[in-house]
Amino acid sequence: MQRVDICGRNSQMRGNRWDDHYARRARKEHRLARSVYKLEEMDRKFRLIRPALRVLDLGCYPGSWSQYALMRVGPKGYVLGVDQMRPDRLEAPNFAFFQADILHWDPSQLTDRWGPVDVVLSDLAPKTTGNRSTDAARSMQLCRKALEVATSALRKGGDFLCKIFEGEESVAFRQEAGLLFRRTRLFKPAAVRKGSREIYLIGWGKRSA
Ligand SMILES: C[S@@+](CC[C@H](N)C(=O)[O-])C[C@H]1O[C@@H](n2cnc3c(N)ncnc32)[C@H](O)[C@@H]1O
Numbered sequence: 109m110q111r112v113d114i115c116g117r118n119s120q121m122r123g124n125r126w127d128d129h130y131a132r133r134a135r136k137e138h139r140l141a142r143s144v145y146k147l148e149e150m151d152r153k154f155r156l157i158r159p160a161l162r163v164l165d166l167g168c169y170p171g172s173w174s175q176y177a178l179m180r181v182g183p184k185g186y187v188l189g190v191d192q193m194r195p196d197r198l199e200a201p202n203f204a205f206f207q208a209d210i211l212h213w214d215p216s217q218l219t220d221r222w223g224p225v226d227v228v229l230s231d232l233a234p235k236t237t238g239n240r241s242t243d244a245a246r247s248m249q250l251c252r253k254a255l256e257v258a259t260s261a262l263r264k265g266g267d268f269l270c271k272i273f274e275g276e277e278s279v280a281f282r283q284e285a286g287l288l289f290r291r292t293r294l295f296k297p298a299a300v301r302k303g304s305r306e307i308y309l310i311g312w313g314k315r316s317a
Contacts, residue, residue: 130299134172140197143231144172145299146308147269151180153295154310156267160184162225164218164261166210166254167232167271171195177229178203188218188225210253215261224263224317230254230270248277251309255285258314268311275305285311 130142139145151157157180165174168189177187178200186202189195194207206218210232218225232254234246251272258268268289272278278294285292289311296307 128301139172140170140175140195141172142299144176146297147173147176147229147231149297149299150269150295150308150310151176154312156227156269156310157181161227162222163187163227163229164225164257165189166228166230166257167191167250168205169193169195171198173229173231174198174203177227186222188222210250210257213257215257219261224266225261226263226266228254228258228262228266228268228270230257230268233271244273244275244277247273248281251281252284255281255288258311259288262314264314264317266314268309268314270309270311272307272309273305274307278307278309282309285309288315289313290315 130145134142134144157163157177159182161181162185163177163181165177165187168174169191171189174187174189174195175198181187183202186204188204188206190206190208190210190213192207192209194205206213230251232250234243234250236243251270254270262268268285272281282292282294290313292309292311294307294309300306
């Protein structure tokens with residue numbers, strides 16, 4: 109039996125509080141996590157991931173976003189994933205994985221070898237402590253790092269999608285992202301759990317190389 113935890117990962121038990129419609133659907137459709145339905149909805153709406161693109165997926169474990177992106181970019185594109193945990197159920201010739209703590213990761217390791225990417229996705233989420241302000245601060249630290257990575261690894265005109273948690277800091281973060289992208293918007297996909305403050309920021313058209 110399988111279970112889906114806060115990152116949407118399938119593990120080994122049913123009938124727990126994370127086992128909802130999307131988790132059951134993910135098992136049935138052989139997706140690596142329920143969070144894929146958030147990306148799928150945003151991609152259908154905003155057309156972010158297209159054939160032959162180069163996609164960087166930050167916080168990629170267990171791999172459902174990378175799995176989806178691989179399907180969308182096809183054999184002429186590629187997907188690069190970064191996480192502390194290796195997505196061991198994901199293998200593809202056009203998928204490369206960097207195991208790292210993103211907060212200490214230098215994206216030039218990636219751009220030196222692969223060149224700039226067309227899309228940066230970030231579904232990074234810290235381990236929660238239960239303390240609202242600590243969790244919000246850790247999450248914002250990951251968001252700022254994702255924006256920093258986008259600043260250096262994304263090509264001019266490239267797009268950005270980043271999980272954030274609604275709060276005071278999220279307004280400031282959108283303003284920071286607005287300096288780098290021509291247009292930004294916030295969007296909450298249907299698969300976000302009820303009561304969660306999780307929301308996604310989309311940035312279109314990076315202004316400079
Ligand atoms: C919500 S899960 C991502 C789920 C993924 N998008 C999917 O659909 O399979 C968040 C991920 O962020 C990663 N993460 C959190 N902090 C990190 C850090 N400092 N460095 C690297 N990865 C981190 C976690 O290991 C976790 O796998």
